[in-house]
Amino acid sequence: MGASGAGVDGVMDPDREEGGERRVPARACDSAPVRLLFVCLGNICRSPTAEGVMRSLVEREGLRDSIQLESAGTGAWHVGSAPDERATAAALARGVELEGRARQVRPEDFDDFDLLLAMDGENLRELRRLAPGEEQRAKVRLLREFDPAGADVSGDLDVPDPYYGGAGGFDEVFELVQAACEGLLEQIRPRA
Numbered sequence: 402m403g404a405s406g407a408g409v410d411g412v413m414d415p416d417r418e419e420g421g422e423r424r425v426p427a428r429a430c431d432s433a434p435v436r437l438l439f440v441c442l443g444n445i446c447r448s449p450t451a452e453g454v455m456r457s458l459v460e461r462e463g464l465r466d467s468i469q470l471e472s473a474g475t476g477a478w479h480v481g482s483a484p485d486e487r488a489t490a491a492a493l494a495r496g497v498e499l500e501g502r503a504r505q506v507r508p509e510d511f512d513d514f515d516l517l518l519a520m521d522g523e524n525l526r527e528l529r530r531l532a533p534g535e536e537q538r539a540k541v542r543l544l545r546e547f548d549p550a551g552a553d554v555s556g557d558l559d560v561p562d563p564y565y566g567g568a569g570g571f572d573e574v575f576e577l578v579q580a581a582c583e584g585l586l587e588q589i590r591p592r593a
């Protein structure tokens with residue numbers, strides 16, 4: 402992936418740049434697409450927003466062949482549902498279309514994706530619990546670890562669950578996810 406920088410999990414890798422640790426797991430081959438799975442609880446609010454934001458960044462930069470995206474939920478309540486209309490409205494107001502239908506995380510996701518990007522600590526813990534082994538567990542990260550602005554003063558890296566709140570929560574989700582996706586794209590962008 403050609404990524405570099407201070408690691409967030411402390412795992413050193415021979416591909417790291419001098420003096421640094423890599424933030425993202427190595428792919429089998431540098432020409433293979435990077436595969437990202439965005440994960441929240443219901444897969445109708447936060448992770449479809451992250452998928453839509455990242456897809457629009459990827460399209461804008463002509464990276465469609467290099468970065469593949471999906472989203473999923475740890476829960477099954479909304480399987481088959483379209484994204485929540487409040488999330489859809491917040492995204493559309495910023496020029497991003499949300500698409501797809503909710504699905505639940507599957508065991509094979511841990512092998513099919515390079516990074517599983519959790520929206521909050523609860524999603525992170527659940528994904529780590531579901532991961533079949535250490536190699537797969539290392540692919541599970543908090544999306545906001547990639548926000549260059551980092552945690553707020555409380556050290557919180559969650560994208561807050563907006564489902565039971567008002568419309569403002571969906572605006573906040575969009576802003577947090579956008580900053581993190583821009584940071585993530587810098588980490589995984591193919592090097593010339």
Ligand code: 4NP
Nearest residue numbers: 441442443444445446447564
């Ligand atoms: P999401 O939001 O995890 O961002 O999709 C939620 C959607 C539905 C529920 C909770 C969170 N729910 O409890 O049904």
